[in-house]
Amino acid sequence: MDTTQPLPMWKKLSLFAVTWPIFIDSVLRMMLGTADVFMLSRISDQAAGAIGLANEIIAFCILMFGFVGIGTSVAVTQYLGAGKPETASRVSALAITMNLIFGLVVSAVIAGLGEQVMRLMHLDSALIGVANRYLMIIGAFLWVEAVSYAVSSIIRAHGYTRDVMYVTLGVNIVHVTGNYLLIFGHFGFPELGVTGAAISTVVCRMIGLAVLLVLLYRRVSSPIRLKDYADFDKTRVKQVLSIGLPAAGEHLAWQSQYMMIMSFINIIGQTALSAHIYVYNVSAYFMALAMAIGMGTEIIVGHMVGAGELQAAYRRLLRSLRISLLLTFAVVVVAALFREGLIGLFTDSREIIAAGSAIFLLSIVLEPGRTFNLVVINSLRAAGDARFPVLMGVMSMWGVCVPLAYWLGIHWQMGLLGIWIAFAVDEWLRGILMLIRWRSRAWEKKALVRPDTAVSA
Numbered sequence: 166m167d168t169t170q171p172l173p174m175w176k177k178l179s180l181f182a183v184t185w186p187i188f189i190d191s192v193l194r195m196m197l198g199t200a201d202v203f204m205l206s207r208i209s210d211q212a213a214g215a216i217g218l219a220n221e222i223i224a225f226c227i228l229m230f231g232f233v234g235i236g237t238s239v240a241v242t243q244y245l246g247a248g249k250p251e252t253a254s255r256v257s258a259l260a261i262t263m264n265l266i267f268g269l270v271v272s273a274v275i276a277g278l279g280e281q282v283m284r285l286m287h288l289d290s291a292l293i294g295v296a297n298r299y300l301m302i303i304g305a306f307l308w309v310e311a312v313s314y315a316v317s318s319i320i321r322a323h324g325y326t327r328d329v330m331y332v333t334l335g336v337n338i339v340h341v342t343g344n345y346l347l348i349f350g351h352f353g354f355p356e357l358g359v360t361g362a363a364i365s366t367v368v369c370r371m372i373g374l375a376v377l378l379v380l381l382y383r384r385v386s387s388p389i390r391l392k393d394y395a396d397f398d399k400t401r402v403k404q405v406l407s408i409g410l411p412a413a414g415e416h417l418a419w420q421s422q423y424m425m426i427m428s429f430i431n432i433i434g435q436t437a438l439s440a441h442i443y444v445y446n447v448s449a450y451f452m453a454l455a456m457a458i459g460m461g462t463e464i465i466v467g468h469m470v471g472a473g474e475l476q477a478a479y480r481r482l483l484r485s486l487r488i489s490l491l492l493t494f495a496v497v498v499v500a501a502l503f504r505e506g507l508i509g510l511f512t513d514s515r516e517i518i519a520a521g522s523a524i525f526l527l528s529i530v531l532e533p534g535r536t537f538n539l540v541v542i543n544s545l546r547a548a549g550d551a552r553f554p555v556l557m558g559v560m561s562m563w564g565v566c567v568p569l570a571y572w573l574g575i576h577w578q579m580g581l582l583g584i585w586i587a588f589a590v591d592e593w594l595r596g597i598l599m600l601i602r603w604r605s606r607a608w609e610k611k612a613l614v615r616p617d618t619a620v621s622a
């Protein structure tokens with residue numbers, strides 16, 4: 166009889182195997198919004214800028230859906246690490262139901278109040294009508310993205326990161342095809358412009374959700390029963406929210422301060438808005454690798470913490486951080502060499518290209534600081550330490566970034582460059598604080614699944 170004990174899951178998960186599909190998936194997800202901005206920029210810079218702003222509102226909502234997904238991912242990875250797949254599946258079903266309810270509420274709010282939000286952000290009144298048509302259609306179906314976020318988090322937590330990547334690839338193909346047909350009216354389809362982009366986005370997301378649900382039932386370690394979706398067990402709800410709510414608070418603080426700063430950019434002028442939207446769409450790809458390493462590390466660290474392997478988790482984060490810093494810096498430096506060409510993909514305006522090129526160079530300083538947050542915060546959450554990041558985040562974002570952006574960008578009239586300097590200061594400050602927290606090892610006492618309940622590694 167073979168008495169060899171099977172390897173625990175955390176020992177089967179390599180950082181590269183988990184990370185590269187997340188990286189591709191992250192890039193593909195960002196392409197959904199970028200595709201709309203890029204293809205609508207063929208119509209006009211004003212339309213692209215308006216839709217870029219509408220996409221910021223949509224991104225804000227999607228980040229809020231992530232609070233359940235983040236809490237679920239941490240709980241599921243720790244329970245899988247502790248050898249409790251049945252409990253992991255119960256938590257998974259709960260998360261899907263919670264995000265569905267939350268998504269329906271948010272969809273109703275955005276579909277009804279999107280125009281008022283854009284007015285508060287000082288969007289030119291001539292552009293509000295264009296952006297509002299786009300926002301209302303996508304907003305009414307944001308619940309689809311809410312459920313997709315929860316399901317994707319569960320599948321990744323089980324280590325099947327490639328499955329989610331393949332689904333996102335398919336969604337992108339459908340989206341770009343739909344945009345081509347409906348924005349410009351090719352092959353007999355109506356030429357719908359902005360409305361066509363919104364319809365294409367909704368259809369591709371619904372198809373993606375259907376495929377994810379099929380994969381969910383094939384990949385979970387223990388079957389999810391129908392009754393589990395209605396089981397609001399207090400302990401499991403508390404575990405998900407103990408991680409998710411602080412994460413939501415941090416996301417809310419970041420996105421709200423970002424939207425406030427977007428209102429500063431609108432005050433500066435249309436050129437600044439277009440330059441920011443174009444550069445931000447490019448710079449989002451700089452984050453993709455750091456995001457992937459952060460999420461991959463989170464999955465592995467969660468399994469390690471559930472199994473009681475705290476020293477291994479501590480070392481794993483530090484190695485991942487070094488890798489992500491070096492790769493992020495290298496990617497940004499290379500991209501900066503071609504900054505004018507990259508911005509030129511979106512516009513022919515020399516004024517916009519010049520404004521964008523200046524802030525593009527600043528990304529060499531900004532992005533490594535952002536890497537601290539993406540990698541270290543994910544691991545702190547994976548260990549159950551969710552409150553510290555949000556407290557430090559609120560203090561830095563609203564106590565440093567917002568006032569500094571106004572002071573440099575508006576008061577000192579440095580324009581968009583001053584605002585991006587404020588972004589860089591905030592990212593570096595928070596990143597250093599997160600690293601100090603990790604080295605303090607205070608997170609070791611925050612696990613949802615205590616080491617004494619974990620199976621032997």
